[in-house]
Amino acid sequence: MNNxxxxxxxSKSFGNKMALKNVSFKVQKGETFGFLGxxxxxxxxxxKMLTSxxxxxxxxxxxxxxxxxxxxxPLFMKRIGILTDNSGLYERLTVYxxxxxxxxxxDVNQKQINGVLEVVNLxxxxxxxxxxxxxxxxxxxxxxxxxxxKPDLLFLDEPTSSLDPVNTKHIHDGLRxxxxxxxxxxxxxxxxxxxEHLCDRVAFLHQGEIKQLDTPQNLRIxxxxxxxxxxxxxxxxxxxxxxxxxxxxxYQYMKSGEVISIHSNEPTLGEIFVQITGRELA
Amino acid sequence: MxxxxxxxxxxxxxxxxxxxxxxxxxxxxxxxxxxxxxVNRIGDQDPYFNFLPINLALVVTGAxxxxxxxxxxxxxxxxxxLLLSPASTLEILIGKSVLSAVVTTLVxxxxxxxxxxxxxxxxxxxxxxxxxxxxxxAVGTMLGLLSRTVMETSIIGMPFMIVFGMMSNFKPLxxxxxxxxxxxxxxxxxxxxxxxxxxxxxxxxxxIGELIVLTIWAVAAVxxxxxxxxxxxxxx
Ligand SMILES: Nc1ncnc2c1ncn2[C@@H]1O[C@H](COP(=O)(O)OP(=O)(O)OP(=O)(O)O)[C@@H](O)[C@H]1O
Ligand SMILES: [Mg+2]
Numbered sequence: 001m002n003n004x005x006x007x008x009x010x011s012k013s014f015g016n017k018m019a020l021k022n023v024s025f026k027v028q029k030g031e032t033f034g035f036l037g038x039x040x041x042x043x044x045x046x047x048k049m050l051t052s053x054x055x056x057x058x059x060x061x062x063x064x065x066x067x068x069x070x071x072x073x074p075l076f077m078k079r080i081g082i083l084t085d086n087s088g089l090y091e092r093l094t095v096y097x098x099x100x101x102x103x104x105x106x107d108v109n110q111k112q113i114n115g116v117l118e119v120v121n122l123x124x125x126x127x128x129x130x131x132x133x134x135x136x137x138x139x140x141x142x143x144x145x146x147x148x149x150k151p152d153l154l155f156l157d158e159p160t161s162s163l164d165p166v167n168t169k170h171i172h173d174g175l176r177x178x179x180x181x182x183x184x185x186x187x188x189x190x191x192x193x194x195x196e197h198l199c200d201r202v203a204f205l206h207q208g209e210i211k212q213l214d215t216p217q218n219l220r221i222x223x224x225x226x227x228x229x230x231x232x233x234x235x236x237x238x239x240x241x242x243x244x245x246x247x248x249x250x251y252q253y254m255k256s257g258e259v260i261s262i263h264s265n266e267p268t269l270g271e272i273f274v275q276i277t278g279r280e281l282a
Numbered sequence: 283m284x285x286x287x288x289x290x291x292x293x294x295x296x297x298x299x300x301x302x303x304x305x306x307x308x309x310x311x312x313x314x315x316x317x318x319x320x321v322n323r324i325g326d327q328d329p330y331f332n333f334l335p336i337n338l339a340l341v342v343t344g345a346x347x348x349x350x351x352x353x354x355x356x357x358x359x360x361x362x363x364l365l366l367s368p369a370s371t372l373e374i375l376i377g378k379s380v381l382s383a384v385v386t387t388l389v390x391x392x393x394x395x396x397x398x399x400x401x402x403x404x405x406x407x408x409x410x411x412x413x414x415x416x417x418x419x420a421v422g423t424m425l426g427l428l429s430r431t432v433m434e435t436s437i438i439g440m441p442f443m444i445v446f447g448m449m450s451n452f453k454p455l456x457x458x459x460x461x462x463x464x465x466x467x468x469x470x471x472x473x474x475x476x477x478x479x480x481x482x483x484x485x486x487x488x489x490i491g492e493l494i495v496l497t498i499w500a501v502a503a504v505x506x507x508x509x510x511x512x513x514x515x516x517x518x
Binding site: 051053072074078082084086087088089090091097101104145 | 289369
């Protein structure tokens with residue numbers, strides 16, 4: 001079994017509005033798969049269908065080589081972890097008490113709780129009542145909760161959307177570690193940097209359709225600009241094409257000792273997205 | 283389907299810890315108790331009057347606390363987490379009902395003590411309370427599922443509160459035969475009828491009709507609640 005998720009011709013409409021149009025993709029075992037798209041493109045809708053919170057209009061979804069069942073299956077639920085964009089916590093209970101409930105529901109040793117709290121950098125707040133925490137801290141608890149049982153497949157719906165850079169990095173490290181231990185990750189984000197850092201492959205979602213699907217590296221090569229940028233000593237930067245004329249220009253500048261640096265113009269994922277869809281992500 | 287007591291217990295202990303810090307719920311506990319104290323002061327022997335604190339405990343403590351804690355799980359988006367966990371429908375529903383059942387039972391015991399309600403047959407009384415508890419907790423769960431917020435439960439629950447909690451007080455106001463007959467089939471009325479019979483020396487066999495009606499209420503309430511729950515499980 002190499003594909004953890006297999007989606008064929010998946011569509012979802014709400015009334016007469018198509019939120020997802022004929023989407024197909026596969027997620028391989030062990031990879032971190034990114035679903036990228038602007039607000040309203042259908043990311044959350046997709047996650048909801050993959051986790052049977054929402055029933056598709058048409059199409060086929062296989063997770064762990066099996067069609068999703070209508071009936072809830074505890075063994076299936078144990079193998080997946082989910083962080084939704086509105087996962088709630090028990091506000092009057094402490095951080096630890098919240099995780100304790102989940103350790104019992106998932107049959108996980110209570111001792112794991114402190115471990116995941118370290119991953120999300122909250123080890124010192126375990127006795128704090130949840131309602132006294134900031135938004136970002138709450139998001140980190142829900143993330144800790146989603147990974148507490150070390151699921152085979154982890155769904156993350158914009159896991160770092162309200163976090164500062166330090167905690168984002170902390171979470172990214174934790175996710176990479178979890179991924180190394182064998183958890184396949186399906187992640188949605190509109191943060192291109194996050195996708196570059198974490199994802200083995202990314203799908204670009206725009207208005208309910210997948211416009212591109214590849215590794216970040218391949219995408220960059222495919223959309224690489226045919227030019228390079230020279231930074232000169234007088235702080236001037238000039239762009240030259242990768243052709244004979246460009247070579248001549250570079251040669252001249254190099255010869256006169258003007259060049260500080262030369263960069264090939266690799267586009268970021270964000271720029272590629274704009275090229276494909278004509279739209280900014282955020 | 284597997285049934286895990288461990289998961290039921292996990293949900294129960296979570297609710298218990300939460301209850302201790304929840305002031306909204308304390309009101310639902312205090313109301314029947316205050317009423318029972320009042321009944322004691324007045325010292326009336328009318329069985330209708332005497333049963334009122336117990337009925338209030340069932341309606342206010344049982345149904346309303348249950349509705350509030352179910353609705354709060356929806357309001358705060360925590361129900362989603364339970365639904366996405368390995369816990370089954372039955373485990374979640376039972377886990378969430380056990381605490382209200384325990385609290386309601388305690389309140390009923392306190393009410394009995396305070397109001398001077400005399401228990402003639404403990405086994406029959408316990409049986410009827412048990413059937414009523416199922417009915418009211420199921421109705422409470424359903425009210426909670428139908429509301430989006432805790433506040434909404436008091437609005438959605440108002441008609442229920444009037445019909446189940448106070449209808450017998452309004453009886454003298456009506457003279458419509460069908461309506462009065464209908465009121466007679468309410469759980470509170472059935473309980474009172476049975477209780478009067480037991481007080482007059484009636485046995486199990488004498489109140490079988492009332493017990494059947496109470497059982498029908500319990501089964502119907504549970505079935506309707508499970509259907510409501512199934513409908514609410516998926517997002518639209
Ligand atoms: N329950 C619903 N009823 C009607 N329309 C819906 C519903 N849920 C989502 N939609 C519509 O489906 C489209 C996709 O929504 P979705 O929530 O999947 O977007 P998203 O990519 O997750 O956006 P965001 O980045 O803002 O979270 C939107 O146009 C939205 O209005
Ligand atoms: Mg979303």
